[in-house]
Amino acid sequence: MLTPARAGLAAAAIGLVGGALTWNHHLVGVFYDDGQYASLAWALAHGMGYVHPNLPHTPVAVHYPPLYPLMLSPLFGLLSVPTAALVGKGCNVICAAASSGLIVWHAVRTRLIGGPAWLAALAVVAAGLAIPCLTVLTVLLSEPVFTLLVVVAVIFADRPPQAASRSADVAALLSGVAAALALLDRSLGAAVAAAVVLWIYAMHVRGAREGRAAGWRRVALAALPPVIAGVGWGAWVAVHRSGIDPVLASDYGSYLELVRGSGTAVIGTRVADLARPLGVLTLSWALTGTAYYVCGFTALGVGLYGLAGIVRRSAIGTALVLYLAILACWPVPPDRFLWAVLPWLALAWVSGAVALSRHVALRVPIAVLAAILIVGYTRYETRGFADRWWDLAARRMSENLQGVLPVLDSLPAGAVVATDHDPLIWLYTRRPAVPLYLYRLRGRTVLEPPPVVHRAYLDRQGVTHLLVAAGDEGALPELQRLLAAYPERYALVRRWSDGGALFSVRNGP
Secondary structure, X not given: OOOHHHHHXXXXXXXXXXXXXXXXXXXXXXOOHHHHHHHXXXXXXXXXXXXXXXXXXXXXXXXXXXXXXXXXXXHHHHOOHHHHHHHHHHHHHHHHHHHHHHXXXXXXXXXXXXXXXXXXXXXXXXXXXXXXXXXXXXXXXXXXXXXXXXXXXXXXXXXXXXXXXXXXXXXXXXXXHHHHHHHHHOOOHHHHHHHHHHHHHXXXXXXXXXXXXXXXXXHHHHHHHHHHHHHHHHHHHHHHHHHOOHHHHHHHOOHHHHHHHHHHHHOOOOHHHHHHHHHHHHOHHHOOOHHHHHHHXXXXXXXXXXXXXXXXXXXXXXXXXXXXXXXXXXXXXXXXXXXXXXXXXHHHHXXXXXXXXXXXXXXHHHHHHHHHHHXXXXXXXXXXXXXXXXXXXXXXXXXXXXXXXXXXXXXXXXXXXXXOOHHHHHHHHXXXXXXXXXXXXXXXXXXXXXXXXXXXXXXXXXXXXXXXXXXXXXXXXXXXXXXXXXXXXXEEEEEOOOOOEEEEEOOOO
8 A cells, every 4th residue: 555654755765866867066056046056155154144255345145045055054164165066966856855755745645636646646756857857956056945845834734744733833833934944945935935824824714623813823823934034034135235236136136126127017928938848848749739739728727727626725726826926927937936846736737637537528538638748748758868958058068167267267366257157157266256248127128238338337346357158148249249349448368169258358448
């Protein structure tokens, strides 16, 4: 018999084996965000505070909540950067495997999908082994910790373990603490915190299981930690946000700057993008044409039906609704954010398929649709595992920059480098580094600065060298405009065969 414990342990073990395939020695910072997490952790570990050590004048950090850098800081305080990155990636693999195990354990013991235990376990394992989820594990990103905190919050909100179930008050508080930590790990944790509070309200106040007064007490206990976390982080951002150069707001400023720039024009514009990554994962054999849209829209309907059912059975249902609503209005593509909740989305879809299959007339269509999606997923995963797709981007960028670092090591001690890889360059050379590519949003339009504004920014930051590595397609047009506008200002120092180039900044007009 497949018990919840056995199912969870099996899922965790498979997730651990799959995650171990991603373990690597690539440079930390190849995905940019991972470099920022690592540099923040280094600053915390070395007594600098929560600042960006790579930027001139080390401004206080306001972009990322502090939990993940705090967790990494002991590693970067005790170990070298390459070793700390390696150990940190291993910790992420463990977190991802633990998340899969706990999700399966909880789904089986609560009969979340309304179907057999093996089906819930299979759905979560398949999601955890999806190539995009494995790709996240190749670098130091906060998603694995976030996913683990989410499932802990959901477990204590839905049905706490037996040891904690004797006190509903303690369970509510622990659920709130886990949700608050998720909020301090990723800002999207606000969706989880709100869902936990709403669920406890629905169960203990509207349900009035043990009296409304006791129910409201549990709501307060669940809400208090996220409120403290949210107010504390919000106050930190409000006090320190002015320390970030306005032209760096997109990469280093608070999320409020991004929202303010995009305005209301982006509300709902990412709805179609929410389904696109899932379509690539399961329908890559038919990315165009009638078959793709017929299967895609039908699968989407099944998933939404399943999500509606889970909303009535678990706090994760409301959390997913709020989470997806935020992504639908977020001004950047939602792909990476979806992978953090992919196991739950898989369970929602399976729940919808199981529920609809109870109607005799729908059994064959649902079975055919499921077979199509399974074949598409299997095809995508087979090709991905054969060619190690999860490792392609990180390995390529790491190899490109391995040849650049020795040249940057030879620069003068006071050199300041403008590059698309500013956290990475600082981590491995200790040369101050700032972004070369600049942008801001106005509604749905991405605006890039004219050369005069770009030069003023570079001068303000004290930049002495400009670096474009192979594959830096974003910065290249801006650099070309700078070189055309000020041909005497920037001199070529080194050009690499792969297309990378290093320029020095000349003094004078």
